[in-house]
Amino acid sequence: MVAKCVAIDANFAADPRGVTTRYLATDDKQVEKAYFAYGLPATEALLTMLMPTVEKETGTELLPTYSYSRVYLPGAWLKKHTDRPACEVSATVALAQKTDKAWPLFLESKDGQTVEVALSPGDMLIYAGMEMPHWRDPFDGQWQLQAFLHYVRKNGLYADRKYDFRPRLGAPKIIKGAQEADA
Numbered sequence: 001m002v003a004k005c006v007a008i009d010a011n012f013a014a015d016p017r018g019v020t021t022r023y024l025a026t027d028d029k030q031v032e033k034a035y036f037a038y039g040l041p042a043t044e045a046l047l048t049m050l051m052p053t054v055e056k057e058t059g060t061e062l063l064p065t066y067s068y069s070r071v072y073l074p075g076a077w078l079k080k081h082t083d084r085p086a087c088e089v090s091a092t093v094a095l096a097q098k099t100d101k102a103w104p105l106f107l108e109s110k111d112g113q114t115v116e117v118a119l120s121p122g123d124m125l126i127y128a129g130m131e132m133p134h135w136r137d138p139f140d141g142q143w144q145l146q147a148f149l150h151y152v153r154k155n156g157l158y159a160d161r162k163y164d165f166r167p168r169l170g171a172p173k174i175i176k177g178a179q180e181a182d183a
Contacts, residue, residue, distance in 0.1 A: 033076040043067035061154035066164040068148040078136040083129030086161040087150040090129035094119035099141020108133040
């Protein structure tokens with residue numbers, strides 16, 4: 001089920017033409033025409049700061065797994081997918097954009113209905129990333145900056161994914177052994 005959108009204060013502005021690629025990569029497996037970063041300090045801080053709000057809205061105790069940020073460029077689109085186990089409860093936060101209209105995210109409910117959610121900068125959507133297929137049509141703006149905050153249920157099946165198999169938030173992800181299937 002889709003939780004309501006919760007407004008946050010996101011006094012943040014970015015222009016990908018002026019952002020150094022020292023922290024951003026371009027080989028995103030889900031989206032072409034986008035820059036991305038795993039676990040930046042700013043988004044890891046958002047992950048922690050917004051966890052009480054996500055817990056309140058979902059009615060469950062959570063553990064943080066990881067954050068991810070993406071700068072979408074013209075023509076970028078997100079294929080329909082569900083998320084991996086480290087994304088049992090997800091939140092997507094619109095941070096900034098340069099576009100004439102909000103770019104919607106589509107989610108599919110358990111009964112097969114499509115829900116369209118358009119987020120403006122400062123809005124957050126909380127959803128069950130593993131259970132709800134979600135996608136985006138091609139982007140026709142100049143750029144959009146989005147943060148993704150992922151959690152697992154504290155007493156749930158995927159609690160072992162706390163920090164996404166890292167020793168702490170902010171640490172790089174090291175993939176080895178059985179965890180490779182999750183990568």
